């Protein structure tokens with residue numbers, strides 16, 4: 001075989017099921033391009049929309065009534081203006097800093113302008129002022145002025161803006177870096193590049209600078225939250241993504257929400273909920289000792305972990321697997337009550353058998369008697385009520401019988417070798433009232 005023949009074999013492609021679960025329609029809704037890695041908030045989608053700010057030219061959204069129809073930025077400006085709300089909304093213009101990246105005004109020039117209020121990149125500004133000595137309007141139309149190639153994207157991982165020099169940053173990050181140096185907070189510059197936030201841009205959330213795994217987790221979580229009907233706000237989503245970047249996590253499950261605001265913590269738990277449910281099925285859950293009810297259409301969890309004998313625990317799980325689909329509605333509590341009755345049986349075996357009940361072939365009729373005596377004792381001690389007492393006996397009888405009819409005593413099954421006498425037959429038993437006298441005789445079914 002030649003080397004080229006070996007090389008021609010296509011590599012096995014491993015497809016991440018999480019990626020498969022993100023629909024192309026959702027990616028389209030968010031304007032997602034895997035090369036660009038920006039989420040564009042779809043303002044015409046009801047779960048992403050809110051009325052626009054009243055200030056002319058400002059397109060930010062207004063989420064709360066107390067904002068008086070102004071976005072947060074414009075509201076702060078109004079509060080310091082001393083004007084009435086009517087005066088302010090009638091006269092104020094969009095705040096300059098609300099605008100995103102400004103690119104040089106020379107047609108097709110790829111470089112950023114030198115400042116938000118300056119229309120030309122530094123090279124063209126130099127030519128305009130020092131060489132041509134004409135107005136900006138004349139300069140950009142001048143036939144000898146040629147557009148310049150960009151220097152590439154800003155070196156801050158989160159940023160998608162053009163940098164203003166061959167080696168540096170976009171104007172906004174260059175400014176932020178100068179501030180950080182002045183305040184002594186820059187630290188290791190390479191680390192700063194990887195962790196500092198992008199420049200906030202209205203309606204855009206940057207997932208740049210995050211590992212693929214985290215990007216896919218955010219896309220999937222957002223998709224599921226939208227499906228759930230949750231309202232999405234970019235000004236809350238953005239800090240969450242920024243925190244994920246600044247913590248340099250490899251997966252969202254590593255996120256440390258300790259320093260988060262209440263809102264961001266809430267968003268984080270929403271994303272984590274969807275991730276923890278992802279890929280769950282009865283097949284994945286049945287091997288665990290605590291089951292996520294979600295895999296079975298239930299809320300909360302089912303706990304088998306307190307059943308210490310593996311044969312009894314596995315048989316109880318097998319019963320639950322058989323039982324859950326037969327129930328309708330919110331039945332988790334009933335199932336857990338059955339499991340808890342077996343936990344009592346497990347406790348009794350562990351406390352009373354020399355081998356703690358580990359050997360399935362060693363338990364027999366006597367252990368049932370000890371168990372019933374123990375329940376009566378717990379009832380007398382008021383540890384369990386008369387009602388719980390009756391119910392536990394009934395549930396254990398039902399489950400031990402059902403486990404046998406499910407074939408769990410056959411070879412290769414958890415109860416193989418279990419003595420035929422390890423059952424609860426129909427019989428009456430007494431509970432004791434608080435006064436110590438026999439209270440009531442129950443005929444258990």
Ligand SMILES: [Zn+2]
Pocket residue numbers: 053054055058059060070071072073074075
């Ligand atoms: Zn505004």
Ligand SMILES: [Zn+2]
Pocket residue numbers: 104105106109110111120121122123124148
């Ligand atoms: Zn230019």
Ligand SMILES: [Zn+2]
Pocket residue numbers: 154155156159160161169170171172173
């Ligand atoms: Zn930048």
